[in-house]
Amino acid sequence: MSKIYPIGIQNFEKIRRDGYFYIDKTALVYQMVKSGSYFFLSRPRRFGKSLLVSTLEAYFEGKRELFEGLAIEKLEKDWTKHPILHIDLNTEKYESLESLENILNDTLYKWEKVYGTEPSETSLPLRFKGIIRRAYEQTGNRVAIFVDEYDKPMLQAIGNEELQKAFRNTLQAFYGAIKTMDGYIKFAFLTGVTKFGKISVFSALNNLIDLSMDERYAAICGMTEKEIHDNLEEDLLELAGKQKMSYEEVCRELKTCYDGYHFVENSVGIYNPFSVLNTFFKMKFGSYWFETGTPTYLVELLKAHHYDLHCMTHIETDADILNSVDSASTNPIPVIYQSGYLTIKNYDQEFATYQLGFPNREVEEGFMKFLLPFYANTDKVESPFQIQKFVREVRSGDYESFFHRLQSFFADTPYELIRDQELHYQNVLFIVFKLIGFYVKAEYHTSQGRIDLVLQTDAFIYIMEFKLEGSAEEALSQINEKNYAQPFAADPRKLFKIGINFSSLTRNIEKWIVEE
Structure with a gap:
């Protein structure tokens, strides 16, 4: 293998010193640092935010040798060393206000060992302000501040309004220190997955330039198609060989699986970097981003x-x-x-x-697979196998087994889930048919109150009509009256028309009728 892929490595210095593969983003880094002082960027998890923070850190530490051969080497002349204050909120599980205060206190304590402390600095914001001031006074250079995953506490408290309010008040005051110390600060950069609204964490820090939907920085994290072809052409050919696919097929599959992120309108498509690197490392396609866990x-x-x-x-x-x-x-x-x-x-x-x-x-299929156990009567381990069985049944024309399995998905659903019964039943059907649709062709024709579905395999066509509190006979006659089978009249495949009724009393599929 010609390249060492930096999977899970977020430290720029380690990547450069140990010879890991790196796509040069430093022209954008230079453009950013020369155009303002306070920036914010939101991107999904595993998209390279921490690596970007680490790159900026190395730049502000004046580590010119790490940037040899990269775009910024020719652009930057000064390479001034600035004191760095880096807060990483990624490491803690935030279950109480103490957990947040502990991590902030620990971070401040480490800085105070370097820059000292004053007896009057009794609160977290006061200590932070004192550190910023002394770091500048002791080094003669203004400070660069980095906050990685600023929103982790807020996200973990979603649904717990009281705790979220406590986190918000603490962070608001803490980040507010940055604004009041403007004269001592050269640069500040905050990242996170989400951007909480104006009334929240950033209300005291309203001078941030948000790059999240700025077209100029659309590609600052992740990979573009051009970057993949410029940097990974040999790898694409090797992947094609390993997968017994043509070069064109491999490029198409990579795009289908991992491309398609647009963080701003009409911008270049971005590939998920984590999934792409894993694909080349393992030389096979997989749900790599999803396997690292989806937040409940x-x-x-x-x-x-x-x-x-x-x-x-x-x-x-x-x-x-x-x-x-x-x-x-x-x-x-x-x-x-x-x-x-x-x-x-x-x-x-x-x-x-x-x-x-x-x-x-990757995202569509992964998300549907992830949702299934939360909505239907199946567990996380079983649900992928259940979908396999559904697909096999559809492909073999065994609709009886298919509907019995579907019935089991509705059985024993917790009552609290079914406050809006019709919606719950539609959601389960939507997830199941979406997942089946990745393996057989599925088309939905939906209107209020029902799911009409056409499933097509090599040998069979199924036209289904669902009714809630109607009758299976009614559903079947609707298929015939409205000529749903008309488009397939000349098709040689075997066609099944299926009317299905769903009962709110049993909270399940009550009856199905099939006309061949």
Whole structure:
């Protein structure tokens, strides 16, 4: 293997000194540091935010030797060494206010060992301000401040309003120290997954330039198609050989699986860097980003808001909503978008609205697999096998087994989940058919109150009509009356018309009728 891939390595110095593969982002780094002092960037997890922070840190430490051969080497002339204050909120599990205070206290204590302390500095913000001032006075150079995963405590407290308020008040005052010490600060950079709204953590720090939806910085994290072809061409050829695919097929599969992130309208598509590097390291495709864990707060949000999962395939929203997660989290969409499970698909300039959708197959399939155990009667271990069985049954024409299995998905569903029964039943069907649709062709024709579905395999076509509190006979006659089978009249495959009724009394599929 010609390259050492930096999987899980977020330290720029380690990557450069130990000869790991690196895509040069330093021209953008230079552009940023020369254009302002206070910046914020939100990107999904495992997208290279920590590496970007580490790169900026090395630059402000004046470590010119690490940048040899990179774009910034020719651009920067000074290489001044600045004192660095780096806060990483990624390491703690935030279950109480003490956990946040402990990590801030520990960070301040380490800095105080270097820059000293004053007896009057009794609170966390006062200690932080004192450290900034002394770091400048003792070195003669202004300070560079980095906050990695600033929102971790807030995200872990989603759903617990009291704790979130406590975290917010503590962080607000703490970050507020940065603004009051402007004369001592050269540069400050904060990153996180989400951007909490104006009224929250940043209200005291309202001088931040937000790069999250700035087209110039769309590619500052992640990989573009051009970067992949410029840096990983040999690897693509090797992957094609290992997977017994043509070069074109491999490029297409890589794009389908991992491309498709758009952090701003009409911008270049971004590939998930973590998944791409893992694919080349293992020389096979996989759900790498998903395997590192999806936060359960996303599901809690969807369930708490009785969200119609169907809507996730065609959400329309505006920049204000996308850009801001309110601390009460009354809308699950901004959190899901900023966490990387949805991305910008289209932009309507006239109304300034964004259309959102899943970025790629890895995310869409992974998210549906992740949701299934939370909605249906199946556990995390079993659910992938259940989907395999569904697909086999559909491919072999065994609709009886298929519907019995579907019945088991609705059985024993916790009562609290089914406050809105119709929605729950639609959500389960949506997840199941979406997952089956990755392996057989599925088309949905939906209107209020029902899911109509066409499933197609090499040998069979299934046309299904679902009714809630109607009858299976009614559903079947609707298929015939509305000529749903008409488009397949000349098709040689065997066609099944299936009417299905769902009963609110049994909270399950009550009956299905099949006409061949």
